[in-house]
Amino acid sequence: MKIIHTADWQLGKPFGRFAPNVRAALTEARLDAIDQIGKVAIADGAGHVLVAGDVFDNVDPGDRIVMQAMSRMERAPVTWWLMPGNHDHARAGGLWSRARARAPSNVRIVDTPEPVEMAENAWLLPAPLEHRTTVADPTSAMVNMITPPGALRIGLAHGSITEFGATGESSNLIPPDRARSAGLDYLALGDWHGFLTVGDRTAYSGTPEVDRFGREEAGACISASVRSGDAPVLQRTETGRYRWLSRQWDLENTGDLERETAALRAEARLSDVLLSLRLSGVVSLSDRVAMTSAIEDRLAHELRHLDLDAQGLSARPTPEDIARIDVQGALASATDSLRVRAEAGGPDAELAGAALERLYVEAMRLDAEMAR
Structure with missing residues (x-):
């Protein structure tokens, strides 16, 4: 199965320290990145785009940002899977309830930690965040998520791998061996804004449009070929303008x-x-x-x-x-x-x-x- 893995769109990021014309350009570039991701999916023959959290920069990005995102995703003939991260965490009656009401048929919101059948013999195991920070491992439930024998198991999560030098009091910590312990064929992560692989079945896609100094490369997404029992084949594809x-x-x-x-x-x-x-x-x-x-x-x-x-x-x-x-x-x-x-x-x-x-x-x- 071919999928596109992306994360940390942070749509609606204010860029407050910049001049108004620069703020406007950077804001539009983040929306334009959705179009670029859609083009990558079509070119690679991927029918699904997985967004591993922080679709929006905050829990109230405004109606224009939400509608722009939905209309751009609607144009691409793929299924988009959106999961809450720490910036846009799930809460009753909040952002994701409004987004679901505005979402076209090809946009799926996974805001509960339950396995979802993506396609025949392929299941998505999401770990949405219900709070901005939590000391619990958001992926722990994946271990007990039951899927049919032989089915692809693709995890989707947002947080920090514990080996990044984090202490035990840090938030949203994910063990580096989660793919193995939960029997995942691939674990698609968000939160780290650069491309990074952790072992042979876990990766951070990075942001599709870079938003800070210190990251020299252009924004990108991951094209992943996932096969049951084998390590996925990952390819980083640039999507960013700035x-x-x-x-x-x-x-x-x-x-x-x-x-x-x-x-x-x-x-x-x-x-x-x-x-x-x-x-x-x-x-x-x-x-x-x-x-x-x-x-x-x-x-x-x-x-x-x-x-x-x-x-x-x-x-x-x-x-x-x-x-x-x-x-x-x-x-x-x-x-x-x-x-x-x-x-x-x-x-x-x-x-x-x-x-x-x-x-x-x-x-x-x-x-x-x-x-x-």
Whole structure:
């Protein structure tokens, strides 16, 4: 049997720290990932998509998000199996009751821990979460779930494998040998947002659309070929649009910046990149101004979003830098004092360097205006 395993859609995630246009793009991308998953299922000949929890980011995502999700799933000629996770846990009269009332015929909600026949000779053993956190193992009931002899047993759960360094007081813990102890042919897990296999019959699919820095790969789902008695054959298939990249560039001159920027452009389409960028190095004052200007005035606008930390890029003014400021009198004395403090490396060196850079920028701006 071929299935698609996915999890952690977290539809309706607010992305509150971003600008409104970025928030809107990221929100729509999570919905668009449903379409991509449907395409993967059709291409692979998989008739069932299993969502291992956290379909929604919270228990009240709003009617638009719920209806958008249902309408997109309805378009794909596959059966979607949705299970509550810790973000969207099941509760009487809550989200899942409303979702069930709006669900098309090809969407099945499994919010009780009971085996369900997916297809002939294939059974789904779900472990839905009824609370955001629980100290009990959500998969323990799978051991006693009875299915016909020889039938495929596919577990669906949301939580952390105990070997991840979790303590006994952590929540939603799943033993790493659950597939073996419950006689599962495959255990499809959610909660970990990256692709990860645990033994030969258990895996985390990761999220289909990455939502944080620290995960360089694009979002994905798992295409699984499951056969009774054999280890499943798993294939990771990318579904995500946006890349969340973290980079540190150690720069000595503007040529270094040009090479790093060219490498970034070759790696991904910049309009689909959210970049956390830290700069380091010691450069001339003119180079630092040129570099930060190139990043803030061009690269930042090419990217979907930029988090820039340029504090580690220090300016060491050259005689040519000071000469270009071209000031006299008290301002010249102040310029020289700032240069000395910046080069001394004392407690106020960073502030002096920033002030000198500001003076340099204003001098260049004034020169440009006078040249018009």
